[in-house]
Amino acid sequence: MRIVIQNTLGGPEVLEVVETSSPVPGPGEVRVTVGAIGVNPVDAAVRAGHFPLLGEPPFTVGWDVAGHVDAVGEGVTGLAVGDRVFGMPHFPSSAAAYAEQVVAPADELVKTPDGTDDVHAAALPLAALTAYQALVEVADVRADQRVLVQAGGGGVGHLAIQIAKARGAEVVATASPAKIEAVTRFGADQVVDYTSADFTEVVAPVDVTIDPFGGDNIIRSLAVTRSGGVVASLLDFDDAAAATAAERGVRLVRIGVVPNRESLKAIADLVADGRLSAHVPATFPIEKAGDAHAELANGVLGKLVLLP
Helix, strand or coil, X not given: CEEEEECCCCCHHHCEEEECCCCCCCCCEEEEEEEEEEXXXXXXXXXXXXXXXXXXXXXXXXXXXXXXXXXXXXXXXXXXXXXXXXXXXXXXXXXXXXXXXXXXXXXXXXXXXXXXXXXXXXXXXXXXXXXXXHHHHHXXXXXXXXXXXCCCCCXXXXXXXXXXXXXXXXXXXXXXXXXXXXXXXXXXXXXXXXXXXXXXXXXXXXXEEEECCCCCHHHHHHHHEEEEEEEEECCCCCHHHHHHHHHHCCEEEECCCCCCHHHHHXXXXXXXXXXXXXXXXXXXXXXXXXXXXXXXXCCCCCCEEXXX
């Protein structure tokens, strides 16, 4: 099979396609013939060495996969050869998802909803699980609440808007001018152009804030989140931010996404019901993985996808 590897840390150009033997599923695992691979910012961060999840190269990045089961290991129940599946296996350990075949724990995959192609299924797992775990499992967003989603046009952001709306919440989002129309389409009730306005000055207090930036931005997120609310940070924050949250009576939580079959099944149900869909503006052949990573730096609307 073909697989993307890198032998050194660096820019998108370090990604290269090589031939290797097909992986064999062990007990509790299945092998997936990959139809599409989601591209996430964490992939690029690991590639460049900014987020050393996989140690030193050589290694293969990637976690989001969709395709069909072509082999089943001992003890697997609930999945069979031929089943269409998607998921985010092994995160944050290596899944080697930039490949034509991937071995994954069966309990970290779910069946792809009817009517959803591999491209749009592969765009979901990591970003949708991040949004779902923040909004549902941590914040328990309700219909009488207001949610602020920063970077509403991004991978996590555009799915978080839809999940919050599916819970009945009112959603405020921030976005660049080029993404405002799309973010409104995703369901945001109010969109703030962050290039011309400070959201802390124009957004009324909210109950839940999704902060993808971390660092100093956490203080701004806390400023618009009412006492008793939740700020879900996708990146680390410091002791000063934690102290400010405590003073304001806001729960500040670092979201570290993990594979969870029940959460992924809930996401699949939202997709099947027509309440959640990934926006995919472009696909790239697997040998152009470096081009996809380069495009990430330009501020993608939604999610990019690789095709093996």
